Amino acid sequence: xxxxxxxxxxxxxxxxxxxxxxxxxxxxxxxxxxxxxxxxxxxxxxxxxxxxxxxxxxxxxxxxxxxxxxxxxxxxxxxxxxxxxxxxxxxxxxxxxxxxxxxxxxxxxxxxxxxxxxxxxxxxxxxxxxxxxxxxxxxxxxxxxxxxxxxxxxxxxxxxxxxxxxxxxxxxxxxxxxxxxxxxxxxxxxxxxxxxxxxxxxxxxxxxxxxxxxxxxxxxxxxxxxxxxxxxxxxxxxxxxxxxxxxxxxxxxxxxxxxxxxxxxxxxxxxxxxxxxxxxxxxxxxxxxxxxxxxxxxxxxxxxxxxxxxxxxxxxxxxxxxxxxx
Numbered sequence: 001x002x003x004x005x006x007x008x009x010x011x012x013x014x015x016x017x018x019x020x021x022x023x024x025x026x027x028x029x030x031x032x033x034x035x036x037x038x039x040x041x042x043x044x045x046x047x048x049x050x051x052x053x054x055x056x057x058x059x060x061x062x063x064x065x066x067x068x069x070x071x072x073x074x075x076x077x078x079x080x081x082x083x084x085x086x087x088x089x090x091x092x093x094x095x096x097x098x099x100x101x102x103x104x105x106x107x108x109x110x111x112x113x114x115x116x117x118x119x120x121x122x123x124x125x126x127x128x129x130x131x132x133x134x135x136x137x138x139x140x141x142x143x144x145x146x147x148x149x150x151x152x153x154x155x156x157x158x159x160x161x162x163x164x165x166x167x168x169x170x171x172x173x174x175x176x177x178x179x180x181x182x183x184x185x186x187x188x189x190x191x192x193x194x195x196x197x198x199x200x201x202x203x204x205x206x207x208x209x210x211x212x213x214x215x216x217x218x219x220x221x222x223x224x225x226x227x228x229x230x231x232x233x234x235x236x237x238x239x240x241x242x243x244x245x246x247x248x249x250x251x252x253x254x255x256x257x258x259x260x261x262x263x264x265x266x267x268x269x270x271x272x273x274x275x276x277x278x279x280x281x282x283x284x285x286x287x288x289x290x291x292x293x294x295x296x297x298x299x300x301x302x303x304x305x306x307x308x309x310x311x312x313x314x315x316x317x318x319x320x321x322x323x324x325x326x
Contacts, residue, residue, distance in 0.1 A: 062217025063227040064309075065125075066117070068269040068277055070243065071106055071234045072261040073129075073137040074099030079263060085167035091160075095136045102264025103137040107144030110266065113282075114230055122228035125219045126153035127210075129160045129235045137264070138234045151219055151229065158206040159243070161236040165193030186252045196255070199242045207246050237261055247277075248304070250297065251318070258292035267291070274311075278304035296321060 077084045078093045085093070095103070114122050124145060128138045135155075142150065167173055180188040189195035210231075213219065219229050233243070237260040244267070245255045261267060270281025279288055280301045288298055296317040303313050320326060 061215070062220055063225055063229070064214055064271060064275060065219060065229040065231045066227060066271050067282070068231045068233065069110060069113075070240045070261075070267045070269070071110075071137065071141065071232060072237050072240060072263060072265055073131075073133045073234065074102035074106075074140070075263040076133040078133075082173075083170055085164075085173075086170050090164070090167065091131045093131070093133050095133050095140075099133070099263060100136065100140045103140035104143055106137075106264045106266060107141035110141070110230075110232065111144045113268070114228075117228060119228040121224075121226045122230065123149055123151040123219075123226065124230045124232055125151040127156045127159060127231070127233045127235075128153060129239070130155045130157055131160055131236070134234050134236065141232075141234065151221065156206060158202045159233065159235040159239055162196065162199050162238050163190070163194040165190040184252075185256050196238060196242055199239060200246060203239065203242050203246050207243070240267065244279075248297075248300065254294065254297060257294065259290070261291075272305035272307070274306050274308040276304045276307050276309055276311075278302075280305050 073095070075096045075098045076093050077088070077096060078090075079099075080096060110124070114124070126138055126142075128134050138153070164173070165176075176190055180190075186196045186200075189198065217225070219231070220226065233240070235243070240261060241255065241258050244250070244258075247269075267279065268282035269277035269279060272278045272281055278301050279293075280298070283291075285298055288301065293301070299317050300313065303315070307313065
């Protein structure tokens with residue numbers, strides 16, 4: 001290919017054309033010591049050998065944790081006597097002796113669940129709400145694990161309990177909870193407090209942090225790539241339901257049909273064959289129905305059990321049930 005340049009003569013005020021053919025088969029770049037050549041013969045796709053020599057090889061994604069275990073705190077003073085909230089700030093409500101026993105039992109059940117895998121290099125990594133009753137739950141739950149099995153822990157404020165406002169007036173709180181049942185559990189905001197929708201917003205931020213940590217292999221100790229890491233999230237009843245709602249994109253109506261986990265109970269999100277997390281890997285359909293899952297939600301859990309990360313369920317049953325003109 002040739003190009004024509006404009007050149008100017010001192011004796012003329014107007015430019016004139018002078019044809020000077022130049023070959024574009026190769027162009028020497030700056031005539032540096034390495035005599036690098038940029039090849040333009042590939043339709044504008046330029047390659048730079050000096051860069052590719054130093055590019056790191058594509059890394060293999062780190063293994064995802066084999067399961068995410070959600071644990072509700074053990075029985076607290078507020079669970080047996082609601083008037084405790086009029087005397088003690090919510091974040092300082094402690095466990096009862098029964099609650100501590102429930103936490104220890106939950107720790108043993110988690111360890112038994114993990115040991116059934118038959119792996120030698122398994123570990124647990126904890127996220128915990130900074131409230132006293134959740135911290136005491138983790139302390140007692142953790143008795144089931146040797147130090148070598150605990151990869152780490154984070155006190156995560158975003159998974160704290162819903163803020164119910166001022167509990168000092170017990171009768172007023174009963175009235176507010178009655179109004180919430182009429183208004184709807186998800187959107188009703190307590191005076192000076194939060195709605196479940198507010199909790200949803202902060203759980204969204206936590207979920208993105210958690211997913212980034214999973215994708216980046218944050219839970220793996222230096223130099224290790226174990227497939228037997230287990231995440232345990234110790235939190236509160238409503239917060240855990242909102243977490244599941246956000247993770248699986250459940251609707252408001254589906255959320256409001258869920259039942260609270262019992263004190264010291266757990267819900268297990270097991271990794272399916274494709275790499276996504278499904279409640280059906282560990283739980284039966286009957287257990288999920290008792291928790292409040294509908295047929296549509298269980299069908300989605302079946303898809304989650306074999307689908308790959310970042311895949312979209314184009315056969316989403318919600319579409320068929322929502323659009324009534326089909």
